[in-house]
Amino acid sequence: MKNLTYFTLIDDLIEPLAAADITITGAIADYPASNIRTIEMGETARGAIGGKIQITFGAGVSPRFWALLNTNLRAGDVTIRTYTTDFLSSGGPTPSGESRVIPWRALDMKSYFAIPMSAQRYWEIDFNGCYCNIGDSFLEVGKVVAGLGVHTFLDDFSDFQTGVDYRNIYNETQGGVCYAHKLEQRRRSFSLSWNASLVAHAIPDILELLEYTRGGAYPFVLIPNNDAVDLYYVRSADRTSWTEQYARAFLTGLMLEFRELSRGRIQIET
């Protein structure tokens, strides 16, 4: 596995914003736009299909990495653009003329701008032309992160495993009839290991991730392969301790395990 990349919340420019700095077209009070900055992606923001999320930073910034997590988009790329004046300006904000695209991907999508946009305070995520899941009468976004850059591990893993978890409860009669209860939706898990004797940068890389995520207290965006489109919002499966074993000054047999956070579920209601 090459180019394992991650983005931690400590680098996130969205999370520190005040609630008033984020708006969404057709806002729904129970699902405020500010939910895009909360840690859990199961706490979502809702707005009108095809609407916009507008973000006002405290000063001009130029984030190159953007990720939209836990969306209900069925199709359609998202456009990021900036303005040079306040969204509340009379006559409307003044477009900077710059924009980028976050290509559609189900649930989670990301983009890293090879060429950064100029620093601006007023950023807009435009969902115009996007389609939401069939049956949903609203646009839903669980979390948005944006940062100046991402971290990439310098060394390869000795071993990399990824799988899918389905946590179910099976209650079976003595006759073998099974009642299965699905507890949660699909969650991807990752297991990564190093053989320290073969690598030079593993220890500082790991310690850096440990520091950024406070040992697993904070989730982060994991991008298994920076060349691919997939990304996962994960947290350490073992939230309290990551064991580093040293032998003759070498790091050996270190294992990292991550698991996606809950996306929650939409409840039908009449």
Added chain:
Amino acid sequence: MSWQTEADKFVNEPVILVDIFLDNGTKRLAIDFIRPENSAPFAGRILSLPNIATSIGDLSRTYEAADIEIIIADPDRDLRTAMLEEGLKNRNLIVSVAFPNEDLADALVIFSGRIYKYQPLDDMRFAVWAEQYVKNFSEKYPDKRITATDYPNAAGGMTGLIIPIIWGTVSSATGPLKAFMVDATVDAEKHLIGLQHGTALTVTNVRINGTLKAVDTHYTIAGTTIDGKVHSVIAWKPGVNPTISDLVTCDAAFITGSEPMGPVAAFKSFAENFCGYVSGDFDPMSYADAIAEEAQRGYTLDGIMAEEKTLAAWKDEISNEFELDIWYDTATGLIKFQYLGGTLDLAAAPHYYDYKDILKYAPNQRVDLIGNWCRPGYNYDYAVQNFKNYHFYEDEASQTLYDGVYKLNPTLYFVRSAATAYDLASRKVVRQRQPIALETFVLPLKMFSLSLGTIVRMTHYDGPGPLGYVGAFFQLRRMELDPNNFVLYGQFECVSNFYGYEFILGGEGSVDESWTDVGADHFYGYLCDEITGKFSNGDIGKSMNDE
């Protein structure tokens, strides 16, 4: 679609929802992030949920309210803030099971109670304790006492005593009711008998120290309304002059309309007129069935409530005396009634099978719970505090089979009829002449909607007998829901011994066993006396349910 439709599926996706109703809005919590289409989300804050147990009691029908502790994550200090701003005590809390692919309105309520205790915990957790709430079940009644305000001339020692509530006809040869001297004014003495709502009591056979006194000559009966309740009082004529040391007794009758009240009607009336209930608090269908049943049996509730007890305790007492279940149905929030041994609509009793419905069978044959000899006391004399009469019923076959006489000595404070006492004695023996089977069946989620008191049929190979349980009748008496594993630990009492089985007489070749209606070539049959509904030895007969 309904909750049950989804629950019946072999694969489904249940979620547990918790609503805490505060002044500043409802806190909606869940084990996951649940986002309704059109209303506020349920935050994924529930860290742990306990099993939820409710019961209409074992053999003695003692009420058991669910008591739960929920641990909640409170990272945003939501509950910590609420506990100071408006307090959480006594707030309503509901736990329900929903399926995200089914309408939220169809969620099944599995707990409905009030928070009685709460506290913040370390690591930004928060604990709340809640108890199932049944309206005023913990309040004590009767709550009217003789006061100096109402009775300024009451004799010494009378002030503060509970004023009895009288039901039905309470009479005996010597007068079972003891009156209280509420006015000691010479030549204007008065004795209070009791209170009820509506019309005044019919009071007869007034005696002083056992000597019969004549109405209009020695006394008159007066009804005084205080706080909306009629206090029936014996007003003595001048010259009679009873004193505080005299024992004044009488008979009394409280009959509304043209009929005396059966236990179910009386309990409902008591709850509505004295305990803050309204008619809408009772399940109309089970009430109607129970009313019909007690009318058929000729039951009336005749006695007085002279002690201060909780409504739950009164419910237990009436239930226990009359082999009657009264319980709070969590799903509907209504009080339900059901007489054990009542006629049964077979088609309505769901049948569960070991191979497809029962996860596990945990046998619990209670050989210690056996009774084949019964001598209930009835006709209680409240003046001298003893039972005037006893009836007797025994089952000699059981005594032989189980090598002993196992005695039951129930007390029937609300029974004054010999026929009713005998009927109840026989029912109690018939119910317990064989060791009681209080079986625990572990059941899947689809049975969470079962209501306490429900009669079901069970077929399980591991049960007793050469073939195990084969369509045996059981009544659900205790249910413990495990919301973490979606299983129900149901404690069922086998009631096959005393439930009448319906059958249809007809041609062997032409009558389908599932027929439940009479027709041209099939008729209801009675393996008992049609009038009494019993065999000649008093055992409950077997008859069609709706003859």
